[in-house]
Amino acid sequence: MVNGIVFCIFFSCFFNIFQFSEVETLLIREWRYEKLESKTMDMEIAQEYERIKTLPDSIKEEIELRLKDFENMMNVDMKKSTIEFRDDRTFISNNLGENSYGSWRLSEDQRILLLITNIDEKNDIVDSLEIIVIDQTQLKLASNANGDDGVLTLVPNVKAE
Numbered sequence: 001m002v003n004g005i006v007f008c009i010f011f012s013c014f015f016n017i018f019q020f021s022e023v024e025t026l027l028i029r030e031w032r033y034e035k036l037e038s039k040t041m042d043m044e045i046a047q048e049y050e051r052i053k054t055l056p057d058s059i060k061e062e063i064e065l066r067l068k069d070f071e072n073m074m075n076v077d078m079k080k081s082t083i084e085f086r087d088d089r090t091f092i093s094n095n096l097g098e099n100s101y102g103s104w105r106l107s108e109d110q111r112i113l114l115l116i117t118n119i120d121e122k123n124d125i126v127d128s129l130e131i132i133v134i135d136q137t138q139l140k141l142a143s144n145a146n147g148d149d150g151v152l153t154l155v156p157n158v159k160a161e
Contacts, residue, residue, distance in 0.1 A: 023110040026134050030084040031154035036074060038150040045071065082157050091115065113141065
């Protein structure tokens with residue numbers, strides 16, 4: 001009887017170890033947004049700074065301040081955002097203080113991460129993100145939707161104790 005219980009516990013543990021692929025195992029954790037790189041966004045910001053130079057002095061300072069606030073949000077505030085991929089294939093994302101929930105799955109070749117975000121009872125948003133790099137130290141995701149050239153780098157979220 002005891003041998004049967006030990007075998008069941010061993011088999012259960014052995015099965016649970018192999019229920020996730022290597023990529024899934026690396027993915028399942030809480031990640032913090034580290035950096036968003038986008039040539040398109042960089043070009044648009046540079047164009048906006050050029051446009052500001054042509055504005056009347058009376059509004060130039062205000063528009064420049066708004067642009068600097070946007071850059072600060074992208075470079076500093078974004079690092080407060082997190083996404084946690086859970087082992088039940090759900091996720092919770094805190095993006096600049098706004099929580100969203102949904103489910104995730106990987107393509108058969110493990111190179112595409114699908115995020116299905118629940119908007120309301122009848123609507124979901126599906127994001128398809130290419131996994132460029134995933135290891136213990138970083139997750140790099142690329143979005144090619146609508147001509148987007150953004151690459152998002154995430155790092156494991158180490159919480160202060």
